[in-house]
Amino acid sequence: MRLLPRRASLSIGGWCVTTAISARNLRKTYPGQPPVHALGGIDLDILDNEFFTLLGPSGCGKTTILRLIAGFEHPTSGTLEMFGTSLLDAPPHKRQINTVFQNYALFPHMTVAQNIGFGLEMLGRPRAEINAAVEEMMALVQMTQMADRQTSQISGGQQQRVALARALAPKPKVLLLDEPLSALDFKLRKAMQLELKRLQTETGITFIFVTHDQEEALTMSDRIAVMSDGAIRQIGGPRDIYDHPSDRFVADFIGDTNFLSAETVSADGTTIRLSSGKEITVSGAPVQGKVSLAVRPEYARLTTEEAGLLSGTLGEVVYFGTDTHFHVALDDGTAFVLRQQNGPDVTVAFATGDRVGVHFPPATAQVLRD
Amino acid sequence: MSDLSQVLERKATRRRWLLLTPALVILVFAASGPLLITLVYSFLTPGDYGGVVWTFSGEAWFNVVFQRDIFDETLGWSDAHLSIFWRSIKLSLMTTLACLIFGFPTAYFIATRPKKQRDFWMLLIIIPFWTNLLIRTFAVLELIRNEGTINTILLGIGVIDEPIQMLFTEFSIILGMFYVYLPLMVLPVYASLERLDFNLVEAGYDLYATRLRVLRRVILPLVKPGVIAGSILVFVPSLGAYVTPRVMGGGNQLMIGNLIELQFGQGRNWPLGAALSITLLAIVMVALLAYVRAAGNEEVRHG
Numbered sequence: 284m285r286l287l288p289r290r291a292s293l294s295i296g297g298w299c300v301t302t303a304i305s306a307r308n309l310r311k312t313y314p315g316q317p318p319v320h321a322l323g324g325i326d327l328d329i330l331d332n333e334f335f336t337l338l339g340p341s342g343c344g345k346t347t348i349l350r351l352i353a354g355f356e357h358p359t360s361g362t363l364e365m366f367g368t369s370l371l372d373a374p375p376h377k378r379q380i381n382t383v384f385q386n387y388a389l390f391p392h393m394t395v396a397q398n399i400g401f402g403l404e405m406l407g408r409p410r411a412e413i414n415a416a417v418e419e420m421m422a423l424v425q426m427t428q429m430a431d432r433q434t435s436q437i438s439g440g441q442q443q444r445v446a447l448a449r450a451l452a453p454k455p456k457v458l459l460l461d462e463p464l465s466a467l468d469f470k471l472r473k474a475m476q477l478e479l480k481r482l483q484t485e486t487g488i489t490f491i492f493v494t495h496d497q498e499e500a501l502t503m504s505d506r507i508a509v510m511s512d513g514a515i516r517q518i519g520g521p522r523d524i525y526d527h528p529s530d531r532f533v534a535d536f537i538g539d540t541n542f543l544s545a546e547t548v549s550a551d552g553t554t555i556r557l558s559s560g561k562e563i564t565v566s567g568a569p570v571q572g573k574v575s576l577a578v579r580p581e582y583a584r585l586t587t588e589e590a591g592l593l594s595g596t597l598g599e600v601v602y603f604g605t606d607t608h609f610h611v612a613l614d615d616g617t618a619f620v621l622r623q624q625n626g627p628d629v630t631v632a633f634a635t636g637d638r639v640g641v642h643f644p645p646a647t648a649q650v651l652r653d
Numbered sequence: 654m655s656d657l658s659q660v661l662e663r664k665a666t667r668r669r670w671l672l673l674t675p676a677l678v679i680l681v682f683a684a685s686g687p688l689l690i691t692l693v694y695s696f697l698t699p700g701d702y703g704g705v706v707w708t709f710s711g712e713a714w715f716n717v718v719f720q721r722d723i724f725d726e727t728l729g730w731s732d733a734h735l736s737i738f739w740r741s742i743k744l745s746l747m748t749t750l751a752c753l754i755f756g757f758p759t760a761y762f763i764a765t766r767p768k769k770q771r772d773f774w775m776l777l778i779i780i781p782f783w784t785n786l787l788i789r790t791f792a793v794l795e796l797i798r799n800e801g802t803i804n805t806i807l808l809g810i811g812v813i814d815e816p817i818q819m820l821f822t823e824f825s826i827i828l829g830m831f832y833v834y835l836p837l838m839v840l841p842v843y844a845s846l847e848r849l850d851f852n853l854v855e856a857g858y859d860l861y862a863t864r865l866r867v868l869r870r871v872i873l874p875l876v877k878p879g880v881i882a883g884s885i886l887v888f889v890p891s892l893g894a895y896v897t898p899r900v901m902g903g904g905n906q907l908m909i910g911n912l913i914e915l916q917f918g919q920g921r922n923w924p925l926g927a928a929l930s931i932t933l934l935a936i937v938m939v940a941l942l943a944y945v946r947a948a949g950n951e952e953v954r955h956g
Contacts, residue, residue, distance in 0.1 A: 405863075
């Protein structure tokens with residue numbers, strides 16, 4: 284796994300980073316009683332050649348951003364630029380942006396090849412060039428044998444590939460993907476995630492990917508914007524977002540998290556007293572008073588009552604194949620879940636009902652404002 | 654086991670036929686029966702005061718397209734009949750075209766309204782259906798006659814010096830039929846458009862198609878079944894229209910329907926009327942076959 288997002292390393296090397304899409308104070312309000320604020324003033328910079336993901340629960344405004352960039356809808360206020368040129372006056376067919384729709388939206392009255400060639404045909408390219416591009420695209424998504432099939436005669440995964448090829452064929456500057464994998468089954472989705480990442484690297488096109496699946500976002504993206512209620516909560520690389528969530532919402536939405544209530548005791552806020560009375564030193568943002576501490580289940584481990592930072596009673600032990608989950612009821616009443624990787628050498632020393640201790644490296648705990 | 658399934662299958666078949674029976678009875682006695690009588694009558698000799706004499710004669714069929722000169726018995730085309738056939742087909746085609754041009758945008762407008770509003774707009778389209786055909790036709794007549802609303806207003810504001818002759822022209826017949834049959838176009842086209850996935854329209858725009866090209870390359874091919882159904886629903890009754898050409902054409906712009914009525918009425922030539930009726934039926938069938946085949950070919954070519 285890459286430790287730093289690709290762009291960050293490039294800028295360290297002194298590269299000039301180009302911004303593909305830039306939004307300032309972007310707002311979208313739908314009229315009604317009461318009016319719906321889909322987007323409440325978003326600032327966003329998406330870099331050229333980047334795999335950027337908008338992640339959030341349904342109704343958080345991520346699809347609205349996509350539709351604004353595609354041009355299907357107009358912002359209520361704010362600016363939206365692509366490579367420094369305002370997009371606001373350009374209708375969808377004048378924007379060098381293509382979309383992979385959630386339900387693929389393949390033209391049912393055309394063959395696979397006709398679908399893929401549609402964009403170039405509308406751009407008025409010569410026949411020979413269209414045919415060559417269609418060939419190339421079909422090879423890229425491994426659909427060459429299906430060229431003359433009707434779109435109703437191919438499977439969901441194949442439709443997905445065709446939709447992708449159709450959107451890539453005109454070589455757009457930016458490709459928008461609106462939850463394109465949500466209709467696929469688990470195995471296919473896994474395969475397509477890698478495929479998408481490969482396509483993005485090969486074509487060098489900026490991908491803007493919308494999803495509510497945090498795992499999908501973490502595996503594919505260079506950078507992720509976590510959204511809720513029409514606002515961006517945090518932007519960063521996958522590791523950044525996972526290990527250093529900026530607030531409780533992000534910590535809760537990305538992966539599984541245990542929340543502990545604690546209190547800062549030192550003036551600089553780096554020393555924190557847990558509910559068990561033990562004190563730890565953390566590196567997170569210093570906040571005075573009552574705070575929440577986020578601890579990932581896989582960073583904590585079970586130990587004896589005396590050795591742990593926290594103590595409690597072991598409840599259920601759930602076997603998951605690759606790992607085992609331990610549910611601990613802490614003495615202050617909070618539930619705490621630990622995850623332990625299974626392996627040939629791993630033994631479980633505790634049984635349900637035992638008094639146990641919970642330990643975690645203090646540096647992995649994230650201090651959040653309450 | 655197989656016996657049981659056979660019995661059940663037979664039972665299901667019997668039940669299906671039972672369900673069909675009322676429709677079959679009506680079809681046999683109310684459609685095929687009269688058609689058969691019409692066919693038989695067309696091969697008989699006209700009676701002196703209407704009705705038929707039971708003597709076989711091909712005269713009626715001969716008279717559909719030919720005529721003998723009154724004085725020297727020379728054979729010639731029946732210009733009167735042929736021009737009426739031509740006018741009927743021409744006016745029906747133009748009515749269909751007008752209904753399509755005006756009906757399609759209307760249907761598109763309704764289909765793109767929020768779901769709750771669509772019923773209201775559809776109601777507005779259907780309301781004229783609640784009124785008698787004759788009354789609707791006279792309403793149009795009131796609008797366009799020389800002393801009618803349009804001419805009065807135009808004269809009043811001084812745009813024209815004398816009334817424009819709109820009534821008793823081919824234009825007035827088309828206008829009348831257009832008004833009467835427009836809902837028959839809007840309804841099936843709307844039904845197709847409502848089922849259309851508007852994501853496809855967005856996909857079209859997204860792939861650099863202009864509005865016109867999205868209409869031509871994406872929307873029209875997908876709602877073609879509705880357009881075909883609407884065109885047939887308008888064209889067929891237009892071709893056999895009787896009331897509208899009678900009222901709006903004023904008796905000098907005959908269409909097939911009027912010609913047939915004439916033979917059964919003042920003309921007292923029932924066999925000719927019957928032969929003309931069958932001819933109308935044949936024209937409709939040929940037109941439908943040609944249209945459906947042309948539409949089908951288009952589909953194959955588009956893939």
